[in-house]
Amino acid sequence: MPIIATRDEIIEAADRAARAIPPLWPLASGVAVNPFLGQTREPLATASARLRRVAGIALTMPRSWYAERLRSGEIEDSDLAGAFDAAPDALRPKTIAALKEAARADTQARHPAPTVADLARGIAATDWPGIVNERIGHWASGYFDRGQALWSAPHARSAYASWRAYAIHDLTPEVAGLAGFAQRVWEAPATAEVALVECVARLGLSGRALEAYFHRLLMGLGGWSQLARQRVWQAELEGGSDACVTDLLAIRIAWEAALLDRYRSVEISWQAAAAAYAEPVEATADDGVDAILQEAAERAAQRRLQALFETQPSIPSAPGRPALQMVFCIDVRSEVFRRALERLDPRIRTSGFAGFFGVGVGHRRFASDVVEARLPVLLRPAVETVSDASTPTLAEADRSARIAARAKRAWGRFRLAAISSFAFVEATGPIYAAKLLRDGLGLGPRRVRVDPAPRTTTALDLDARIATAASVLTAMSLTRDFARIVLLAGHGATVVNNPHASALHCGACGGYPGDVNARLLASLLNDRDVRVGLAARGIDVPDDTLFLGALHDTTTDDVTLFAADHPSAAHAGDLANARRWLQQAGERAR
Secondary structure: OOOEOOHHHHHHHHHHHHHOOOOOOOHHHOOOOOOOHHHOOOOHHHHHHHHHHHHOOOOOOOHHHHHHHHHHOOOOHHHHHHHHHHOOHHHOOOOHHHHHHHHOOOOOOOOOOOOHHHHHHHHOOOOHHHHHHHHHHHHHHHHOOOOOOOOOOOOOOOHHHHHHHHHOOOOHHHHHOOOOHHHHHHHOOOOHHHHHHHHHHHHOOEHHHHHHHHHHHHHHOOHHHHHHHHHHHHHHHOOOOOOHHHHHHHHHHHHHHHHHHHOHHHHHHHHHHHHHHHOOOOOOHHHHHHHHHHHHHHHHHHHHHHHHHHHOOOOOOOOOOOOEEEEEEOOHHHHHHHHHHHOOOOOEEEEEEOOOOOOOEEEEOOOOOOEEEEOOOOOOOOEEEEEOOOOHHHHHHHHHHHHHHHHHHHHHHHHHOOOHHHHHHHHHHHHHHHHHHHHHOOOOOOOOOOOOOEEEOOOOOHHHHHHHHHHHHHHOOOOOOOOOEEEEEEEEOOOOOOOOHHHHOEHHHOOEOOHHHHHHHHHHHHOHHHHHHHHHOOOOOOOOOEEEEEEEEOOOOEEEEOHHHOOOHHHHHHHHHHHHHHHHHHHHHO
16 A cells, blocks of 8 residues: 655645646737746656656657658758767667667557546546546636636635535536535535645555646646646746645546546556556656657757858948838747848848837736736736826827727627627627628728827836846847937737737737837937936937837738827938838838
8 A cells, every 4th residue: 555645745746746837828918838848957858758647748749750851861960960979878779870760660659647537437438537627627717717708707716616616516527427526525625735635545646646646637637727827827926826726636636536436446447557656757768769859850950040041141231320220029020021121221220129128017008907017928017107198188088998998898798698699680780791891801990009108107217217228228239320210119910809819919028019118118218318328338329319119010011100209300301211111111021
């Protein structure tokens, strides 16, 4: 009999398993995340062994993919030899010839270690893993809702408490054959930690088996465990904590204990599985081969890129002061436009920089009370800003926009409600035919929303503003030879009815357009006191240099200049040239 884990071991193992899960940001600020973030401290071969056991997935391409590139010469012998020499002795074949032979052999199919639900499915005509995931997902879709659903679930209680309130009324498990499950949930401990400890005891898990088993359960829940992990990440970023992943783990393991009680004939098979979870993670010879082949493929890609950079001719620049400088976000969607602009005139110079332009802000848009974190999601906003509504005209526009937004929300709820939607479609559906046609063909408005100029509400002293300006300009390599017009171009997209809208905007701005950050930096760099401070640091910005924010719409390749933020009659001719160049570049890019 295994030695049952202690409470502290269980909680610590749950925390380690939670941190092995990559966080997933909601669609409101959708950003790319390394799916193997939890394994970044492990060698590739070891991480492959771990994820094969807990999820049945591979971290590398199929062997046939590497074999084809070896045959075609895309991966050269030098790439393979370099990867072979860099690999640990214990994980590489005896010779490179043996490595090539292994690349031509197929590997065995990968299967994760079984859960109790998997074992129960093997002896019953019921897809218990599917049912468990479906019922947890049904509850989670309401619990994690943040305003999308018309009928939202309460969020005041913990995830575990919310699930218990839901599960005691859910009869689906009973119908599927898990008799008494609702009663079992009713009698379960009130806290997730106690429930987790009790279920571990019922499953007979040793301390060594916990982390791998917990990781297996969380991986089986897919996006829900990742979303819970993001809540933990965000809470810790703000100096707090969140038990959402532990709650989700307690929910999932409650099903395991219930299924083990229901299907006692799987006890022996489960004991063998629990013993397998307790085994240390060790890379196999196949894992070593896959890691070496992947390293060789990456070396080949690096070699090709290096050759490309060495042979690609650069666009010639005219000597002397540039006529226009423009800084874009380092985003592939801006690269085509950027290169088209450079080719129009040798006096035009462009560069790339992170799209939030070093200005991480929590911004409240015009006619909104929602604070948007316009910076990389791994960081915390240091400054709060709002769209200007300080004049009577802007204040009245703000009020009118709020009223219109409330009316639009009320109308939308009426159209989508469970009962009124039927009457709405029958009575007014044909009226929307023209709108559907217009939107479908892209004939409607094609511009990213533009608000009044942003302003800071967080007080920053002059030294802090000078330090920020100097740091950003130095990072941009923009410390001399300034043009009369310097455009700082964030990017966004014209989006209609797309749940993935944030992914089409700027990732460096947290999934929002980059106009606010660009305009704020332009205001900072146009500040005369800041320029005096920059000169003291060796960055001399000419008096006739004007910084302006801009927004590149990557859907239409139109560029909006926020010239009204800093009106200057002396730069009228320069702005006319800039607009002409931007229009021509947009036509070429399209």
